[in-house]
Amino acid sequence: MEGGDRVRRDSEREREFTEFVTARRAVLVRTATLLVSGDTAKAEDVVQTALIKLYLAWAKVRPETAEAYARKCVVNAATDEHRSLFRRREQVRAVLPEVAVDAHTGEDRVMLGLLATLRPSMRAAVVLRYVEGFSVAETAAAMGCTEGNVKSQSARGLQRLREILPAPLALR
Template sequence: MGRNSERDREFTEFVSARRDGLVRVAALLVSGDLAKAEDVVQTALTKLYLAWPRVRPETVDAYARRCVVNVATDEHRSLFRRREQVRSQLPETPVADDPWNDNSTVVSLLGTLPASMRAAVVLRYVEGLSIAEAADAMRCSEGNVKSQSARGLQRLRELLPAGHLTNFAKG
């Protein structure tokens, strides 16, 4: 088996195992827009594939998360974001058992947070990353992660009914 086919096999196995989790993170980073989340993950996986030979196996999950955070943040900051395109047919409708419906209030409120604050909250309290892991994914200091996540949670607590935030956050 050639070197490239081994690389492709390893990458395909990684994507099969981790894609759903990356889409979940991306959806929260882009305020629950599943179509945009899919685009973010596709772009992030393309970047990961190009870097695949240089990524160490023990850091591949962190690298993939960083790619997703960077793409979601870049998408949000871009001055030349793609505009909505008019189509003659309606897009497919979402499935009834969409996992984001349970937390639709929280997901929409996450969209009110600035991108870096939203990323800190999602990575720390939804994905359960340590402060150091979140700082690495966001390419910032641990102190920044602490302050961004604390302020983000405080804003969410102010806007959410009592007890709703505890159902949303894992950690």
């Protein structure tokens, strides 16, 4: 009977993970898109990498911390993607592939372009704090750093955005 219990527990964990991913994937992709400066294909890759790490740890993740853990996995995967020396590069081809429709509005493109000017740690702090609306503590947990680091990265990121933002749109 012991083997049957394990199979039921594994099945229950699979169901819980599937439900979590179904409910939270879109939010994770949105966050990842902002973290990788609007590259939706890269954001999808980042989320997929994060979900793999989450799945491997799922048995140890408490339900009340699952979302925070997933968010941290996304931030780490986005940072790792940026740091990787062996990132995939686009290949020049004689025949152009089909072109996807750009789903970003003009305002989205401006915001993504501005965020792209920030270093990854500044971008993560600004996105999590001011776009996603997380507290300093939640942002620090997601970034795996101190609250003081979040405050300084956020302040520097906002200052950088104020310097480059067109005057009529300047942040207050």
